[in-house]
Structure formats: C-alpha cells, structure tokens
Amino acid sequence: MLPTLSVHNLTIEYAARRGAVQAVRNVTFDVHRGQVLSLIGESGSGKTTFGLGVMRLLPATARIRHGTLIYRRDEASEPVDVLKLDGRALREFRWKQVAMVFQSALNSFNPVLRISDQFADTARAHGYLQGNHLERRAAQLFELVRLDPERVWRAFPHELSGGMRQRVMIALALLLEPRLLILDEPTTALDVLTQRNIMDVLKALRRQLDFALLFISHDLSLAADIADRVATMYAGKIVEIGDVFTIFQSPRHPYTIGLIRAVPTLTGDRKDLTSIPGSPPDLIDLPTGCKFHPRCPLADARCRRDEPELEDLGNGHQVACWNSA
Numbered sequence: 001m002l003p004t005l006s007v008h009n010l011t012i013e014y015a016a017r018r019g020a021v022q023a024v025r026n027v028t029f030d031v032h033r034g035q036v037l038s039l040i041g042e043s044g045s046g047k048t049t050f051g052l053g054v055m056r057l058l059p060a061t062a063r064i065r066h067g068t069l070i071y072r073r074d075e076a077s078e079p080v081d082v083l084k085l086d087g088r089a090l091r092e093f094r095w096k097q098v099a100m101v102f103q104s105a106l107n108s109f110n111p112v113l114r115i116s117d118q119f120a121d122t123a124r125a126h127g128y129l130q131g132n133h134l135e136r137r138a139a140q141l142f143e144l145v146r147l148d149p150e151r152v153w154r155a156f157p158h159e160l161s162g163g164m165r166q167r168v169m170i171a172l173a174l175l176l177e178p179r180l181l182i183l184d185e186p187t188t189a190l191d192v193l194t195q196r197n198i199m200d201v202l203k204a205l206r207r208q209l210d211f212a213l214l215f216i217s218h219d220l221s222l223a224a225d226i227a228d229r230v231a232t233m234y235a236g237k238i239v240e241i242g243d244v245f246t247i248f249q250s251p252r253h254p255y256t257i258g259l260i261r262a263v264p265t266l267t268g269d270r271k272d273l274t275s276i277p278g279s280p281p282d283l284i285d286l287p288t289g290c291k292f293h294p295r296c297p298l299a300d301a302r303c304r305r306d307e308p309e310l311e312d313l314g315n316g317h318q319v320a321c322w323n324s325a
Contacts, residue, residue: 055094071098
C-alpha cells in the first residue's frame, strides 16, 4: 500500500545571528492511511518544526535545505510534491489535504470571533459549505468530538474550557476531510481526565474516518496509548523508529531507553526513576559524531567521531547507534 505521506531526507534550518539552527536533519519515514505515527523527544528536538514543515507554515527565518515530501490522498490519486506547491495550490493543500491541531488551542482561535465565524472563515477560504449546510456539518463534527453543538456553535473561545477548545480545534481541523492530521502536543496544560477524554476522542475518530495521524508529543504514555509506530527524535534527527510494542518493550537506542526510564509506571516492579544527564545540544554548534554521545553511558571513541545512520534491525525497526543495547 502506498503511503499517505512519504518523507525523505528532509532538512530544515533557521537563520540566526550565530549561524544556522539545524532544527530538522535528514528525516525519513512514511505514514500510511489509517496509521498513527507518534513523534517523541525532548523539547527542542525538532518535532514541531517538522510538523510545520509538512504544512509549509514555517516562519520567514526558516528554510527547507533539501529533501522531499510526497503526499497521496489515496491509492488512485496522483502523488503531490508538497515542496513544489505555491499560491492557490498550496492554500488548497493546507487544511483540505493535511490539517494541523496546534499546541495551544486558545492561541489558535481569534478571541473576538465566535466559533461559528471561525468555521465560516475556513469554509469560505476553500469554497466549502456555507450557511445552514455548514452549521449541520459542524454539528456532526461536534458530536463526533463529544461536544454539544448548541453550546459551542455561538460561543466565543474564552467561554469554553481548555479541553472543549482543544476538541473544537480538532473538529475544525477535520472540517474539510483531510487524509492526514498533525497534532502538536494536543493535551498540553490539560488535566489528566481531560487528556484521557481527548485521547478517547482521537481513537474513535481514527476508527470512524480512517485518516493518518502524526502525533507529536513528549508524553510517552500518550504516545504509547494511541500509536501504531513510534519515532524517537533527538537533535533534529530520527534516532529510532519501529512499531509501538518494539519501541516500548525492546528499545535499542540509549536515548529512547533513557526517555522510558524517566517515566513512572503504575504496574510491574517498583523502579527508581532515572533522568538523562546533561542537556540537549546546541543546534547551531552540534557535537561531532553521534549528537547524543555527551549524554550517553555507552559512548566510545567511534561515537565521538562518526555519526551513525539508521540501521534496519528487521520488522521495520531502525536504530541509529553504534552500540545499540
């Protein structure tokens, strides 16, 4: 089956006074229809920049140095080279083919417009339904995300709770029936029960609508709950990728192992939490060799000298490490 999104050697940099910030470095992977890929890593690892790059919403200081982004709506559709889109074609691609739910739902809405007006603006920009037809479509989406349409449709953003705003944002992202949904930390600053509600909503929507999902998070428990595949990102690069069971039960990269050991568990033997020593590297002045080596307990001379590339370990499990555990 052809992938919905195929990423190959994508590299994104930001221009800064000290030099180029290497935010995303040679990222390669595929996301298939109906599949959930969780992108995990510490803050500053390049996860959000990657999501914005797929949407072509990077700020003016950013530049895609090289790589390809190929999108296919379905098996019968012609592939779309996302990096070559411009003008009207790019506007039609955003939200209609690929949509994004941003990290802070409150900041994503115009505070002086009602939710109904914000749906109307999005629909109008794409020549979509208007009037009563749009309201009925929105009501269907609100019910899918477990919201009361009458309560939400005429409300201002500040009249809704954080969890309600996040679900409204998900409904708005699904308005034009995209085949790929990107969620950037969708449960940030929400309480545990609201997080669970949103995760249940996402799993139900995925089953009903069969879209591909790129779930960006530093919360490993959420990533494990929803993902089919998991990719660990460090210093702008994928260092391990595989199916969710392999990554969480048999991780091979020291960074992935460190992330998992830093998370408390409610089952199994009681274990002391172990944090990863040190701090993420300066993305302008990256270390030589493996970028994780200053924090890695397994680092040797080769790690400090040469940067490893992803190596296939079988069954779709890939690791970039000279001394994988």
